[in-house]
Amino acid sequence: SVSLPASGARRRVGVMGGTFDPIHNGHLVAASEVADRFGLDEVVFVPTGRPWQKRQVTAAEDRYLMTVIATASNPRFSVSRVDIDRAGDTYTVDTLKDLRSLRPDTDLFFITGADALASILSWQDWEEMFSLATFVGVTRPGYHLAADHLSDAQRDRLFLVEVPALAISSTECRARADAGRPVWYLVPDGVVQYIAKRRLYSSRPERGPGPE
Numbered sequence: 001s002v003s004l005p006a007s008g009a010r011r012r013v014g015v016m017g018g019t020f021d022p023i024h025n026g027h028l029v030a031a032s033e034v035a036d037r038f039g040l041d042e043v044v045f046v047p048t049g050r051p052w053q054k055r056q057v058t059a060a061e062d063r064y065l066m067t068v069i070a071t072a073s074n075p076r077f078s079v080s081r082v083d084i085d086r087a088g089d090t091y092t093v094d095t096l097k098d099l100r101s102l103r104p105d106t107d108l109f110f111i112t113g114a115d116a117l118a119s120i121l122s123w124q125d126w127e128e129m130f131s132l133a134t135f136v137g138v139t140r141p142g143y144h145l146a147a148d149h150l151s152d153a154q155r156d157r158l159f160l161v162e163v164p165a166l167a168i169s170s171t172e173c174r175a176r177a178d179a180g181r182p183v184w185y186l187v188p189d190g191v192v193q194y195i196a197k198r199r200l201y202s203s204r205p206e207r208g209p210g211p212e
């Protein structure tokens with residue numbers, strides 16, 4: 001027989017938003033670490049749609065597929081298309097509202113780099129966001145978040161977690177791929193292969209005939 005959660009028990013779901021261009025092991029370690037610390041049942045990775053304030057990014061479908069490849073082996077990781085399928089810029093509040101309506105009876109934990117968190121809290125509608133989720137900023141050891149403008153109740157829904165592997169960035173992975181240097185072990189094996197297959201970050205002209 002199937003054991004159902006005790007009545008009143010709510011699922012605890014992490015939400016990891018990002019451009020994921022490409023997804024890398026820093027993202028995966030952060031999600032895994034926060035899931036462990038906060039006893040999460042699931043972490044949903046949410047690739048952004050058209051990103052605001054950012055350089056030209058790789059097609060959403062490529063970023064989505066790399067995220068699926070990277071998370072496929074973990075039974076507690078999943079990928080959502082809500083931000084990709086919504087028109088216009090991605091705002092955290094919309095992500096949270098969409099996930100909330102798709103999964104009622106869940107407590108959401110929004111996971112983000114502490115630097116990104118500081119900027120979200122400085123300009124997005126943080127009062128509404130705190131009504132939708134608990135916020136978890138992943139940091140290097142010793143980082144302090146400027147949270148002076150928050151109320152005590154809001155600060156109670158804001159946590160910082162120190163994670164290893166924070167030196168990895170998508171920017172560095174793209175630069176390496178473009179220079180023909182290895183990205184092995186910075187991103188999952190399947191993502192290394194997907195980048196090569198689609199020649200995602202190579203600005204150099206293609207040589208000779210080949211498949212596709």
Ligand code: ATP
Pocket residue numbers: 017018019020021025026027030111112113114115116138163165166167168169170171172
């Ligand atoms: P870019 O270099 O293009 O800015 P990125 O490596 O920061 O990319 P994003 O997709 O922008 O990757 O990040 C998604 C989320 O993951 C953000 O909240 C970001 O702060 C966080 N993040 C990025 N790199 C790491 C890392 N190494 N460890 C933990 N969190 C990270």
Ligand code: MG
Pocket residue numbers: none
């Ligand atoms: Mg970034």
